[in-house]
Amino acid sequence: MIEHQSISIDGKSFQAVTVKLPKTTLLTVSNDKGYIMCGALDVGLLNSVLADRKIVAGRAVGVKTIEQLLAAPLESVTLEAEQYGISAGMIGSEALLRMT
Secondary structure (H helix, E strand, O other): OEEEEEEEEOOEEEEEEEEEEOOEEEEEEEOOOEEEEOOOOOHHHHHOOOHHHOOEEEEOOOOOOHHHHHHOEOOEEOHHHHOOOOOOOOEHHHHHHHOO
8 A cells, every 4th residue: 555645844845655565664755855764775775876866865764654754863864965964863854854
């Protein structure tokens, strides 16, 4: 099952997507500049093999809902995200606001 919802953080709009799969759930919250995602995101791959795409993204682990993803500290971020002032340890919602 796929759930999609528009959410607002401090008046800024984002798209939240939940994909329920067997034994796991994929979570993303994004805008036109970047996204945060659950532990399924491979930041290392984005920083190496896909570096030329300059993807702005962060990864939080151990989250099971969009609300938890927004409140969790990011475990890792892409090199491009660092250009926006986003860093590991930053709360998901704060990282998203830096992408606006």
